[in-house]
Each structure stands twice: as C-alpha cells, then as structure tokens.
Amino acid sequence: MSQLTLYGFLLCPYVQRVRFALEKIGVKYDYKEIDLFKLKQKEQAYLDINPFGKVPTIVINNQIVYESLPLLEFLENEFGSVFPQDNIRKTQQRIWTTYFDQNFISKMWGIFSLIKTKDVEGSKKLANELAEILRFFTLNSKLSERIKQNPSSYFEGDTLTYADFAIIPHVKVLETNYKIFFKSSLFEQIENQDELIQNFKTYYQNVVSSDSFKRAVTNPVTLPPQGDNFVLDELQYTTENFNYENLSETYMNKKFAQA
Numbered sequence: 220m221s222q223l224t225l226y227g228f229l230l231c232p233y234v235q236r237v238r239f240a241l242e243k244i245g246v247k248y249d250y251k252e253i254d255l256f257k258l259k260q261k262e263q264a265y266l267d268i269n270p271f272g273k274v275p276t277i278v279i280n281n282q283i284v285y286e287s288l289p290l291l292e293f294l295e296n297e298f299g300s301v302f303p304q305d306n307i308r309k310t311q312q313r314i315w316t317t318y319f320d321q322n323f324i325s326k327m328w329g330i331f332s333l334i335k336t337k338d339v340e341g342s343k344k345l346a347n348e349l350a351e352i353l354r355f356f357t358l359n360s361k362l363s364e365r366i367k368q369n370p371s372s373y374f375e376g377d378t379l380t381y382a383d384f385a386i387i388p389h390v391k392v393l394e395t396n397y398k399i400f401f402k403s404s405l406f407e408q409i410e411n412q413d414e415l416i417q418n419f420k421t422y423y424q425n426v427v428s429s430d431s432f433k434r435a436v437t438n439p440v441t442l443p444p445q446g447d448n449f450v451l452d453e454l455q456y457t458t459e460n461f462n463y464e465n466l467s468e469t470y471m472n473k474k475f476a477q478a
C-alpha cells in the first residue's frame with residue numbers, strides 16, 4: 220500500500236489540480252500545508268524536497284515528485300483514472316491543457332496588478348482578452364459541441380479527467396478574485412455573451428459543482444492543523460464553517476499590505 224503525502228497550499232491552483240485528481244480517483248493521501256504567507260517554501264527543509272521552492276510536491280514511499288502537470292501524469296501511471304482511455308482523446312486533452320496553460324493562465328496573473336491599482340477598466344479589458352482565449356478553446360477543443368449535446372458534461376462527458384483537473388482551478392481563482400475585488404463575476408465582465416462563452420461557463424459550473432472539486436478546493440475534506448497556515452489560524456475555520464472566498468480575500472489583503 221502506497222503512503223502518499225501531498226505538500227501544498229490551500230489557495231494554490233497548481234496544488235488544487237493535484238488534490239482534485241486525488242479526490243476524484245479516490246487515492247488515500249495525507250495533506251501537508253506549506254505556508255506560503257510565511258515563506259515556508261523557501262526554507263531548507265522544504266527546498267530539500269523541492270529545489271524549486273514551489274508547491275505542489277508529492278512524496279510517495281520516500282520518493283519525491285513535483286510540478287503539477289507531471290504530477291497528474293504520475294498519478295495516471297501509478298493509479299490510472301486520470302485520463303480517458305482512448306489515446307486520441309488523451310492527446311487532445313494534453314493539447315488543450317497546454318493551450319490553456321500557455322495562453323489563459325499566463326495572461327490571467329495580470330489580475331493581481333489590476334487589483335493593487337484598483338483598475339476597474341483594466342479588469343474589464345482583461346476579462347475581454349481572456350474571453351477571446353476561452354472562445355478559441357471552447358470552439359476548437361469541441362467542448363462547445365459536447366456541452367450542446369449534454370449540458371451537464373465535463374471536458375470529456377460524464378467523467379472528470381485531466382483537462383478538468385488542470386484547467387478549472389485557475390478559472391476558479393480568477394473568478395474568486397473578480398468577485399472579491401471587482402464585485403462582479405469574470406463572466407459578467409465579458410461584453411459579447413455569445414454561445415461559446417455561455418457554453419464555457421456551463422462547463423465551468425459543472426466542474427466546480429462536482430463533489431471532488433468541493434472536497435479538494437471549496438470545502439476541503441481536511442484542513443491543516445493549527446500552526447500550519449497563519450491566515451487560516453486567524454480565521455479559526457473548521458471543515459464545517461470553511462469559507463474559500465473569505466480565506467482568499469483575507470490572504471490577498473494581507474499579501475497586498477505586506478508588499
């Protein structure tokens with residue numbers, strides 16, 4: 220029986236990719252918080268397991284692997300059920316996840332400087348630029364066709380798979396920050412509410428409503444113990460009253476105050 224520990228940070232979308240997959244495939248794991256607020260990722264004890272000083276990392280049977288997308292591949296090879304079985308569909312998922320990483324994710328981080336400068340116009344511009352990427356993605360990955368046929372579809376039909384694990388946590392982070400700091404949904408900021416945007420939004424809502432996403436992200440099955448996450452300790456959350464939006468807001472405000 221494998222002994223698997225995931226090192227992460229509750230608000231990190233790269234960690235959420237891996238935790239989401241672990242919850243979906245039903246592998247037993249321990250979760251250990253690395254407090255990014257306290258820069259624990261740069262301490263030697265953590266650098267010894269991940270020389271990049273970033274989360275996530277998995278330690279399994281005393282061996283170490285890291286980087287979120289390679290970790291999803293690792294989980295597939297070790298336990299299965301991360302990818303669809305069909306080789307063409309597997310490759311399609313890698314193609315569209317790479318597209319999303321290189322286009323949407325690389326651009327979305329611009330939100331943080333817009334929050335800092337309270338740039339409302341900039342936030343609208345960013346949403347509309349990201350919408351172009353979403354349209355291309357939704358059309359060409361044929362996600363739109365699948366949603367039209369089955370409005371409760373994930374990327375690959377009724378089963379959560381790699382593309383869902385890889386893509387949706389980042390959209391959730393962005394959506395959460397739009398709601399907190401610009402009092403509006405990312406999707407509402409998009410001027411042309413065409414069918415592709417509507418279908419992407421349906422897809423996003425399908426995934427964030429899944430039990431595995433909730434257990435990994437918005438209502439985590441376990442929370443770090445006292446002392447492992449400074450901001451969480453202040454809010455005194457338990458798994459019963461945990462509030463992802465409020466934790467995000469408190470963390471971001473503290474980060475901005477620090478900068």
Ligand SMILES: N[C@@H](CCC(=O)N[C@@H](CS)C(=O)NCC(=O)O)C(=O)O
Binds near residue numbers: 231255272275288
């Ligand atoms: N390429 C990495 C990126 C992971 C990453 O950037 N994690 C952030 C938190 S969301 C981190 O550890 N930041 C700490 C730092 O850069 O000091 C992956 O895919 O796992």
